[in-house]
Amino acid sequence: MRLITAEQILVNGAFRPGYAVEIVGDTITWVGPLAERLGGDADAVLRPGGAPGLSIEDWGRVALVPGTVNAHNHSFQSLLRGIADDEPFFVWRDRALYRFAPLLGPEGVYTGALLAFGEMLGYGVTTVNDFFYIHDGGNENAEAVIQAAQDVGIRLVLTRTMYDWTGAPASFVETVPDAYRRTRQLMEKYASHPSVTVYPAPHSPHAASPEMIQAGWRLAEETGTYFHIHVAEGQYEVKQIRDKYGMRPIEWLESLGVLGPRLVIVHGVWLDDEDIRRLGGAGAGLAYNPASNMFLGDGITRLPEMLAAGVKVALGTDGGCSNNRTSIFDEMRTCGLLQKVARLDGAAIAAETAFRLGTAGGGEVLGLPIGRIAPGFKADLVALDLDDISLYPPHNLLKNIVYSMSPTAIRRVMVGGRVVWAEGELLTFPLARIRRLVETLTGGWREIIARDAEGVGSQA
Numbered sequence: 001m002r003l004i005t006a007e008q009i010l011v012n013g014a015f016r017p018g019y020a021v022e023i024v025g026d027t028i029t030w031v032g033p034l035a036e037r038l039g040g041d042a043d044a045v046l047r048p049g050g051a052p053g054l055s056i057e058d059w060g061r062v063a064l065v066p067g068t069v070n071a072h073n074h075s076f077q078s079l080l081r082g083i084a085d086d087e088p089f090f091v092w093r094d095r096a097l098y099r100f101a102p103l104l105g106p107e108g109v110y111t112g113a114l115l116a117f118g119e120m121l122g123y124g125v126t127t128v129n130d131f132f133y134i135h136d137g138g139n140e141n142a143e144a145v146i147q148a149a150q151d152v153g154i155r156l157v158l159t160r161t162m163y164d165w166t167g168a169p170a171s172f173v174e175t176v177p178d179a180y181r182r183t184r185q186l187m188e189k190y191a192s193h194p195s196v197t198v199y200p201a202p203h204s205p206h207a208a209s210p211e212m213i214q215a216g217w218r219l220a221e222e223t224g225t226y227f228h229i230h231v232a233e234g235q236y237e238v239k240q241i242r243d244k245y246g247m248r249p250i251e252w253l254e255s256l257g258v259l260g261p262r263l264v265i266v267h268g269v270w271l272d273d274e275d276i277r278r279l280g281g282a283g284a285g286l287a288y289n290p291a292s293n294m295f296l297g298d299g300i301t302r303l304p305e306m307l308a309a310g311v312k313v314a315l316g317t318d319g320g321c322s323n324n325r326t327s328i329f330d331e332m333r334t335c336g337l338l339q340k341v342a343r344l345d346g347a348a349i350a351a352e353t354a355f356r357l358g359t360a361g362g363g364e365v366l367g368l369p370i371g372r373i374a375p376g377f378k379a380d381l382v383a384l385d386l387d388d389i390s391l392y393p394p395h396n397l398l399k400n401i402v403y404s405m406s407p408t409a410i411r412r413v414m415v416g417g418r419v420v421w422a423e424g425e426l427l428t429f430p431l432a433r434i435r436r437l438v439e440t441l442t443g444g445w446r447e448i449i450a451r452d453a454e455g456v457g458s459q460a
């Protein structure tokens with residue numbers, strides 16, 4: 001049994017001095033005043049043998065907060081940073097994603113996931129949802145993502161994408177029966193894994209047929225899990241659904257039987273009042289990616305309306321080439337700033353709300369006991385240096401964490417009771433080795449990138 005103490009611990013929305021967190025295995029089993037845990041004898045820990053059976057770690061002048069939850073990412077996209085930045089969505093998609101994803105194979109997918117997850121851990125992301133779609137006709141690539149997550153020590157949700165729009169690269173596309181069967185196999189294999197969870201995820205209304213979307217929903221219902229799908233990221237998709245079916249996006253999903261508490265939509269930028277009312281009424285969730293929506297020029301999700309309607313909301317970074325950062329602390333800040341300017345109202349979203357969306361909200365949307373420092377929750381913790389200049393002056397620590405903190409304040413990151421990042425180093429996998437693997441994989445791409453940028457290589 002371990003007790004971790006720190007100068008401040010965030011419990012139920014307030015920082016508490018003199019508190020401790022008890023951890024057994026990968027789970028928090030108790031949180032409260034250290035003195036109470038020691039039977040009123042706070043000095044017991046200082047005496048040899050004074051606290052029998054307890055291992056007490058004092059983390060010192062840090063604030064312990066829950067690990068952040070990245071509710072939407074595509075890990076391989078971290079390899080594509082800088083390739084088609086500053087281009088319109090479809091140029092970005094064709095010159096970065098569609099161009100390079102088919103070249104990766106399991107080793108490239110593994111390297112991309114190491115890069116994304118290794119970097120994220122340094123920013124205090126302890127759980128990531130990788131919405132993964134480069135299948136090459138099987139689960140080998142998805143297994144490579146899982147291996148990378150295990151190797152760096154991050155908690156992983158793999159939303160296995162189901163994709164049958166043939167306009168995309170062949171490596172993404174599967175038939176409905178193949179997608180259903182392979183997704184089911186992967187879900188069953190990891191059903192009782194302590195740090196890997198697999199959910200079905202038909203890609204989107206534009207890249208998955210109604211049959212594929214319904215097959216994914218059936219799978220989620222049969223297995224009692226969640227279901228993720230991109231919805232209304234761009235206006236073009238809303239127009240497509242209107243032209244083809246004469247309906248609004250959420251109304252259309254409902255007509256397919258795909259609406260309920262297990263539904264998690266990604267983006268939800270172009271939804272109207274009626275869409276939002278339906279989502280909230282169904283108890284559905286949203287993975288909101290403010291920086292990616294800004295980077296790609298998508299638009300502004302109506303977050304205050306979503307929250308008011310009762311939609312569960314989590315924050316995501318989206319892929320590393322549409323942000324291009326991978327920090328949820330960063331998304332908290334961006335979410336707040338974007339919503340304020342969208343409404344011309346400095347009170348549109350408070351730091352406390354943004355922080356909750358990036359932590360406990362992530363746990364609710366992903367359906368996992370994460371994002372809070374409380375008994376029964378996973379021991380996923382981030383220690384923030386109270387002496388870091390970006391947290392000064394400490395009038396309101398939570399506001400500073402959201403608005404002013406820089407990553408230099410992140411001293412230590414724990415996932416499932418294991419410290420995986422400390423003092424700027426990934427303890428599980430050397431960052432230098434990740435850099436070498438990335439350079440070996442992508443060094444040869446630069447000629448293609450340069451040719452494509454000149455507009456002469458697109459037929460190659």
Ligand SMILES: [Zn+2]
Nearest residue numbers: 131230266318
């Ligand atoms: Zn996405």
